[in-house]
Amino acid sequence: MRKKRKWSITPYLFIAPQLILFIIFFLIPAVVGIFAAFSKWNIYTDAAPIFNGLENFRQILTDSATSYYTMFRNGMSNTVHFVLISVPLCILVPLFMAVILSFKPWGHKFFQALFYLPNIFSISTVVLVWYYVYNRNEGLINNFLTGLLGKVVDINWLSEQPFAWTAIVIITVWWCLGGNLVIYLAAINGIPKDVMEAADIDGAGPFKRFLKITLPGIMPQISYTLILTTIGQFNLYGQSLMLTAGGPNNSTYTMMMYIRELAFGSSSVAGIAASMALMVGAVMIVVSLILNKLTAQKD
Numbered sequence: 001m002r003k004k005r006k007w008s009i010t011p012y013l014f015i016a017p018q019l020i021l022f023i024i025f026f027l028i029p030a031v032v033g034i035f036a037a038f039s040k041w042n043i044y045t046d047a048a049p050i051f052n053g054l055e056n057f058r059q060i061l062t063d064s065a066t067s068y069y070t071m072f073r074n075g076m077s078n079t080v081h082f083v084l085i086s087v088p089l090c091i092l093v094p095l096f097m098a099v100i101l102s103f104k105p106w107g108h109k110f111f112q113a114l115f116y117l118p119n120i121f122s123i124s125t126v127v128l129v130w131y132y133v134y135n136r137n138e139g140l141i142n143n144f145l146t147g148l149l150g151k152v153v154d155i156n157w158l159s160e161q162p163f164a165w166t167a168i169v170i171i172t173v174w175w176c177l178g179g180n181l182v183i184y185l186a187a188i189n190g191i192p193k194d195v196m197e198a199a200d201i202d203g204a205g206p207f208k209r210f211l212k213i214t215l216p217g218i219m220p221q222i223s224y225t226l227i228l229t230t231i232g233q234f235n236l237y238g239q240s241l242m243l244t245a246g247g248p249n250n251s252t253y254t255m256m257m258y259i260r261e262l263a264f265g266s267s268s269v270a271g272i273a274a275s276m277a278l279m280v281g282a283v284m285i286v287v288s289l290i291l292n293k294l295t296a297q298k299d
Helices: 010-037 055-061 067-102 108-120 123-134 140-149 163-189 193-201 206-217 219-234 238-244 255-264 270-295
Strands: none
Touching: 010 270, 055 067, 055 270, 067 108, 067 163, 067 219, 067 255, 067 270, 108 163, 123 140, 123 163, 123 238, 163 206, 163 219, 163 238, 193 206, 206 219, 219 270, 255 270
């Protein structure tokens, strides 16, 4: 007969710091945010939140007479537009570079470190650097094109479309490149060498080896990065805020910018902001489940 194990507080002390941080910075804000989504709340007043049911969702989803409806539609449209453009690039570009680096060309370690470098910078640093690259008068790109073409190139990268979205997407891909690159490179290097050698002996070329061996072999890592990258791009904020301020004509104003403005602006409507955040979260969950289903490998 087994002896009854004596209860000890020691294991709980080891997990206590992580548990406390989880409760304070995730669980409590999540519960408050969900409650706020069903309430009328101005965080700048002493008045307690007033529960109003689904009124916030009715205003942002169906009431075209309110500005919140317009904000939600414009913010979600711009965010989805960005996700559809940037996510494929954030997957395919590092995957292509990882395949090239997996052949271990001269200086591959240097280039691996170089490509990863932007990933360690904050978004404010990244945007500040690229702001001067895109500057209309003194920017690197316009001056380079002027010298190359032999005539003055005056592209307003940050205040005209489609250049504003192009600038934001390029910055985002450059910033996110390193993380996915390292994951793909590690996955490719983990594929057994004897499998690749056997395929080579059987006459399979590089392209066929990639499609039949490499791609299926790293599909779990692609699925992982695809979902995380998609979630990250739905949270687009810093690039649009610092580079274009949502312009031109609110065409780069994203959901995160509207949520922040409504919750912490001069006249707080935290309930509306929380309902928008809840809707964005629901969309991200649904999209993640779909992507996981599409990229899941069959046994």
